[in-house]
Amino acid sequence: MSGRIRSEAFKQKVMSAHDAAGLVQNGWNIGFSGFTGAGYPKAFPEALAAVIDAKHAHGEELRVGVWTGASTAPELDGALARTGGISYRAPYQSDPEMRSAINAGTSYYQDIHLSHMGPQVSQGFLGKLNLAVIEATAITEDGDIIPSSSVGMNRTYIDEADAVIIEVNSWQSEDLFGMHDIYYPIGALPPNRVPIPITGAGDRIGEKVLKVDADKVVAIIETNAPDRNTPFKPLDDDSRAIAGYFLDFLGHEVKMGRMPENLLPLQSGVGNIANAVLAGLLEGPFENLTSYTEVIQDGMVDLLDSGKLTVASATAFSLSPAAAEKMNDNAAKYRDKIILRPQDVSNHPEPIRRMGVIACNGMIEADIYGNVNSTHVMGSRMQNGIGGSGDFTRNGWVSCFVTPSTAKGGAISCIVPMVNHVDHTEHDVQMLITEQGLADLRGLAPRQRAVKIIENCAHPDYKEPLLEYVKLAETKANGHHTPHDLATALGWHVRFLETGTMAQ
């Protein structure tokens, strides 16, 4: 044994992943730890996939509901989705195999705001949670669980599940202890809820460990395996350009007196553009920054190292292999500056609205009136999910969405007459940025937004067709608040599906 299981009672429960997986029954709902490829169980899901395959080979039914924090990894979503054994999946995924199962119609998927998952599980209408499978760095002598590289839904799943399995992963640094902040009152249901006492991103309000009823723990599995750490991609020109517009905007807001000189707590999505923004901040003029976000990426760690960022609050890491190694080697150093909270705290409307978080998230497409599609490709096909973008967008001081102006080598315009699915409504989208420029939509009526979005954000190849649509819509529309020609509003998407390009 690794020496990380310090409770005598829990030592008795160590078993193989295969044996643990054998406990699962058809129709169960399982709550897994894991958020953006960090802190998910490494052994149990693949063992369960093998059990499912074996059952299916014998013509027996074994399908389960899979609930997580957010996205996981090939060893979890990939392995289980491949078996066809996932009946229902929530609240977020980004795995190719899982996505295929959803779009093939073999798995049901519910795309839920990450801050809503906790209350919805506790309300109970998602069904009984039969099992929680949670990764830990260690189990204390008192039988408390020290989480690993994400907190996500762990508290809720442990509290709500009938049975709990803990994977103790020796790859995760024990020095993560003290970085987590498990706020238990967040689980209170109305009418017994109280204010969340966070007024700054760095406020610690909870416990360092997850509590578990030892009687519910049915298995402990030992592992030694890294998180799904994705190599850092070199920044491309589009990402740099988008980051540049965003940082200029922040400077402008400071100048206008709408933000303090050290800005407001930053939230940023995951990916290239977010990394470019963080890289830009590293070179930029802002000092004493704070972050209240979901995920800590490489660039956030660099900002902490530079001293420009004083504290980062999130629910998970999402690091490159190199940055993950650095974090593992230096967790003791970082744990004063990094706070990992449950996702129903990291993404909660209350602290986000109170602190005035600056929200910046990626999108698939926006329309000329400022509605944003974050999830669907051509109307029907699920890409990943809304994740936390709604939690931050709706409550932030600034809400910004970013994308290159085209996709698929120019065959798709990311600015369209009407989005094929709405995840963020015109009421909530304040800023759109592409490599072409920034459209500040604040204070504008729909027709004013259309002018600005086309002018500032659309790719030159699509500007003229968009202006032609505006002209057509004005002649066809039954009202001039949000002029649309409903017969052709989705015509660009239809054309893409038929011809492979939105271009005429």
Place this chain on the structure above:
Amino acid sequence: MSGRIRSEAFKQKVMSAHDAAGLVQNGWNIGFSGFTGAGYPKAFPEALAAVIDAKHAHGEELRVGVWTGASTAPELDGALARTGGISYRAPYQSDPEMRSAINAGTSYYQDIHLSHMGPQVSQGFLGKLNLAVIEATAITEDGDIIPSSSVGMNRTYIDEADAVIIEVNSWQSEDLFGMHDIYYPIGALPPNRVPIPITGAGDRIGEKVLKVDADKVVAIIETNAPDRNTPFKPLDDDSRAIAGYFLDFLGHEVKMGRMPENLLPLQSGVGNIANAVLAGLLEGPFENLTSYTEVIQDGMVDLLDSGKLTVASATAFSLSPAAAEKMNDNAAKYRDKIILRPQDVSNHPEPIRRMGVIACNGMIEADIYGNVNSTHVMGSRMQNGIGGSGDFTRNGWVSCFVTPSTAKGGAISCIVPMVNHVDHTEHDVQMLITEQGLADLRGLAPRQRAVKIIENCAHPDYKEPLLEYVKLAETKANGHHTPHDLATALGWHVRFLETGTMAQ
């Protein structure tokens, strides 16, 4: 003078509405009190309309931005819209003349969440607020303003405006004093915001009066005129049926242990169905109810009278003439049970989420996947606006939308393949109710929702065409998460525009 202006300094500032209106300059933004036809200024707007007409008759330009709490009345929106003198309107309206100006394209309108208006005005990007025009019941000896039948945006407009005009309306009962709860810290901007100390609908946390810098007060106008009180319509069968499903659902939730026996704080929109729900509660089994909502309607007062409702928190009244008279005669009795708050408190995500408000709002249409359109008719035409429905829906314990299943004598199905505008996304809509039945969408993936919505909510005449669309979409869709045939998804609306009916 009416004796309601008790400050000597303010007595000096009394003038005619006509003289006060003459102060307004072209390009000004004016913040008016008023919310759902309650507490709006009665004399100034019509005087301003006359000034605008006179200017326009002489070829002079006089156009203003009109900001309010929410909807007002013919004397404000109607009078000003008729002149063509409103350049920009926010955050909500429901006036026929105003609607015409918006849909004619002569007035820009921004449809803003009611809880967002305060912070957006304070951020300053809506432009300078030149003037606030606020209705009061009285001005105290110390120069404080006692609000009338709504609080709405009053605090923000008084604080942010360069100049303030107060209309003291003797029609409003002086016994409203003590009913208002003006929470000043809500105006703090980040990073200086603190938790809102509300844990129950009845918590009083603020001042009884509005504070004003006397130097900014440029005019006091005396009026004696009623609010726009709309006669109570007798309940129709559809409204009763919808209310019945909703109340059955609440009973079910109590039985399932998901709500306490006295429910959770109720929010309800305005109109027939809301009134039917309130009437149903009057006859129903629930006791010791509370309400945390925007608007107090007749039915809410009846519930208070019956003792079934212990407290009602809102930002405004919206009463029938009879109920308004009763309130005016008995305000002293009601002021322990009714709290009128600023709309950035009544509609704030923080207390709504914390207390677990039960949200129930009207809609124009929903689609088979649970997206809701609250604002637009056939894609382009603005009806009223989103109002507070987003504030409550996104943060409530339960979020429910209601409508009869058809409109225009059956020519319009209110359940459609794809809504023509999205105000509430699939992520936020938990329940749809029509006179046909209730679809509980919680925990369901899109394809599961489609089955339930069509089965439970669609009108029998439109069930078969909806099922045919589902079948078609399955064959055409590029993915089976949210199957759509984008070429015909909006075809029902197109057909209505071309033929006057959605029926084939």
